[in-house]
Amino acid sequence: MNNLIKYTLFLLITTLLFSCKDDDKPTEQENQYSDIYDLPSTPFNYSNVDLPETFNSYIYSALDNTPNNNRITDEGATLGRVLFYDKELSFNRTISCSSCHKQEFGFADPVAKSEGFEGGHTRRNSMNIVNSGFYEPGKYFWDHRAATLEDQVIMPLQDGIEMGMTLELVTSRVTAKDYYKPLFKAAFNSEEVTTDKISKALAQFVRSIYSFNTKYDQGIKQTKNIFVDFPNYTDAENLGKRVFNGILTPESNGTCMFCHMGNENLRPDVAFDPNEVNQVLFVGLRADNIGLDADFRGTDGGVGEFTGQDSALGQFKTTSIRNIELTGPYMHDGRFETLEEVVEHYSTGVKAHPYLSNHMINGDGTPRNLNLSEDEKAGLVAFLKTLTDHTMTTDVKYSNPFVNQ
Ligand code: HEC
Numbered sequence: 473m474n475n476l477i478k479y480t481l482f483l484l485i486t487t488l489l490f491s492c493k494d495d496d497k498p499t500e501q502e503n504q505y506s507d508i509y510d511l512p513s514t515p516f517n518y519s520n521v522d523l524p525e526t527f528n529s530y531i532y533s534a535l536d537n538t539p540n541n542n543r544i545t546d547e548g549a550t551l552g553r554v555l556f557y558d559k560e561l562s563f564n565r566t567i568s569c570s571s572c573h574k575q576e577f578g579f580a581d582p583v584a585k586s587e588g589f590e591g592g593h594t595r596r597n598s599m600n601i602v603n604s605g606f607y608e609p610g611k612y613f614w615d616h617r618a619a620t621l622e623d624q625v626i627m628p629l630q631d632g633i634e635m636g637m638t639l640e641l642v643t644s645r646v647t648a649k650d651y652y653k654p655l656f657k658a659a660f661n662s663e664e665v666t667t668d669k670i671s672k673a674l675a676q677f678v679r680s681i682y683s684f685n686t687k688y689d690q691g692i693k694q695t696k697n698i699f700v701d702f703p704n705y706t707d708a709e710n711l712g713k714r715v716f717n718g719i720l721t722p723e724s725n726g727t728c729m730f731c732h733m734g735n736e737n738l739r740p741d742v743a744f745d746p747n748e749v750n751q752v753l754f755v756g757l758r759a760d761n762i763g764l765d766a767d768f769r770g771t772d773g774g775v776g777e778f779t780g781q782d783s784a785l786g787q788f789k790t791t792s793i794r795n796i797e798l799t800g801p802y803m804h805d806g807r808f809e810t811l812e813e814v815v816e817h818y819s820t821g822v823k824a825h826p827y828l829s830n831h832m833i834n835g836d837g838t839p840r841n842l843n844l845s846e847d848e849k850a851g852l853v854a855f856l857k858t859l860t861d862h863t864m865t866t867d868v869k870y871s872n873p874f875v876n877q
């Protein structure tokens with residue numbers, strides 16, 4: 473080949489290469505803010521995650537609360553991630569969502585009551601937000617007061633203790649930051665900042681936080697059956713799993729799994745098809761009164777306080793218990809420091825209450841304390857610790873993108 477042809481070919485190929493590159497990567501321009509945030513030129517994959525087959529179609533058809541008008545996109549969740557970590561969103565620019573939802577603690581806060589923008593303390597314990605898009609009722613907060621996740625994510629911004637903003641102020645702060653322009657453009661095809669877009673992007677990011685890589689997930693992948701001992705578990709972990717699933721107690725539907733898995737038909741006495749049930753989420757199906765106190769009036773009435781319904785007094789949301797080892801202290805008020813204390817509550821501490829959950833009442837009407845042996849209690853704690861997901865807690869796509877914050 474003569475040199476001229478070679479040179480022409482070279483030019484042609486490089487032109488083609490570069491023009492393709494420009495077309496395929498509309499977000500390339502983000503790099504102009506590389507001194508502000510560290511984002512990949514092609515966004516991370518949030519929208520099409522390769523979940524294990526145990527996250528089956530039942531989960532998506534029956535439990536997923538994603539609205540049709542806010543499906544996760546890679547660009548939307550990326551914008552949500554930046555908003556989630558941006559201190560500009562609090563009145564005195566001192567805190568962000570991530571101040572109380574810390575990735576390394578499973579997106580919870582290791583203190584009973586979190587500190588807000590001016591040093592005040594939240595009324596309740598910060599909640600982990602993992603797999604929370606798969607909460608079937610679609611309501612958020614311990615007392616269910618947010619009707620959707622899209623409503624929920626803008627409430628902390630306006631909370632007088634948490635971030636102290638108005639929505640107008642949030643919109644003008646975000647508009648004033650040029651580094652948001654390419655992010656809004658990529659996510660919503662326009663640089664214009666609105667509350668609706670902020671709410672949608674934050675909700676996309678929160679819903680994108682999946683956990684599916686734990687010792688439990690490795691076990692269920694092998695057996696496809698929650699009621700079979702897992703080959704990768706220790707004896708203590710398998711014993712704890714049996715307690716959790718209710719096999720050791722006569723009233724099997726009174727034990728942990730019934731409320732905490734997110735599937736009420738999953739019981740040892742009910743035949744199941746592994747493709748038709750959820751065996752992996754560990755997100756509950758409702759708010760319940762689990763007999764933490766004999767009277768919730770005057771302290772925190774939970775759902776009943778919010779709705780004004782006496783029968784819902786003492787009900788609190790059954791949040792995800794994935795990463796529970798990392799998300800203490802526990803319960804809506806952070807009253808228990810350790811998992812041992814949580815287990816002791818279910819073993820001996822359940823108090824009578826007129827609206828105690830049916831699943832925690834014996835045939836004779838007394839509160840059902842499981843009266844577990846020392847081995848069973850230790851096993852249950854060991855089992856709960858198999859729900860820890862170190863991949864999720866270190867995944868950069870969920871981490872702080874800011875270079876200097
Ligand atoms: C000052 C600490 C603090 C900050 C800042 C904060 N949160 Fe929270 N978050 C909490 C607490 C405490 C709760 C539980 C409050 C309650 O139920 O009354 C909570 C609850 C939630 C929930 C509900 C989870 C569920 O399962 O129902 C979500 C989602 C959430 N926060 C997301 C966010 C987002 C998004 C931001 C930023 C816009 C944010 N939080 C800022 C402390 C905080």
Ligand code: HEC
Nearest residue numbers: 726727728731760762788789790802803804814818829831
């Ligand atoms: C009747 C339904 C029900 C049953 C049965 C049940 N739980 Fe719970 N669990 C809940 C609710 C509701 C909460 C939140 C209560 C609160 O904060 O006031 C909770 C809270 C928890 C928490 C703390 C969550 C957090 O983020 O702070 C753990 C851990 C837990 N349960 C484990 C268990 C174990 C282990 C068992 C079985 C021994 C069990 N649960 C049985 C409904 C139930």
